[in-house]
Amino acid sequence: MKLDSIRRDYKRASLTKKDLITDPTxxxxxxxxxxxxxxxxxxxxxxLSTVGEDGFPQSRIVLLKDFNSDGFTFFTNYQSEKGRAISLNPKISLHFFWPELERQVRISGIAEKTPVQASEQYFHSRPLDSQIAAAVSAQSSEVPSRDYLEEKFSNLKNQLKGNDPERPEHWGGYLVRPVKFEFWQGRENRLHDRMVYEKQADNWIIKRLAP
Known part of the structure; x- marks a missing residue:
């Protein structure tokens, strides 16, 4: 494979301070x-990027389920690798990449658990099989085989007989309260537009960064 010659130019749009809104959310x-x-x-x-228990940064893809002026919400197993990392260091980052629009958004923030009610509501809004999978999976722990997981899944599904499982206490949401946003718009000749919002007290300070 010859990777060093793979490239494309970005010509779709631009991003200036005039395009921005005072509130980054x-x-x-x-x-x-x-x-x-x-x-x-x-x-x-x-x-979602966290700093692991071993001191190394770790990233994985999760799904944004809600956002508002308070922050950005996703759901996971609190006992997973990312959950353990957040318990040690709640400073995390989120990264969205929309290549078709030649855009990226980076968000730095502080993660905190959502209220139990919010976790309950979202858990039981999921498809039944997804609820069962969350209930039987000790996320990030070693398992002997795929068959082991599928057997646990089938056993619980048969026991439930179409009913919802209880939400595990170790499964729920995180709200990420942002302290910094970066909006990136690809431009020609790699002179990309990078606009940053940084929180200072109750205000957002906007600045442009070199690409």
């Missing part, structure tokens, strides 16, 4: 709406 909402309206597959997927 509102501007994110605009970009998310445009990504969804464009029919982008997995537009709500985001790379």
């Amino acid at each position: 509102e501007f994110f909402s605009k970009w998310m709406h445009e990504a969804l309206s464009a029919g982008l597959r997995d537009a709500t997927s985001m790379a």
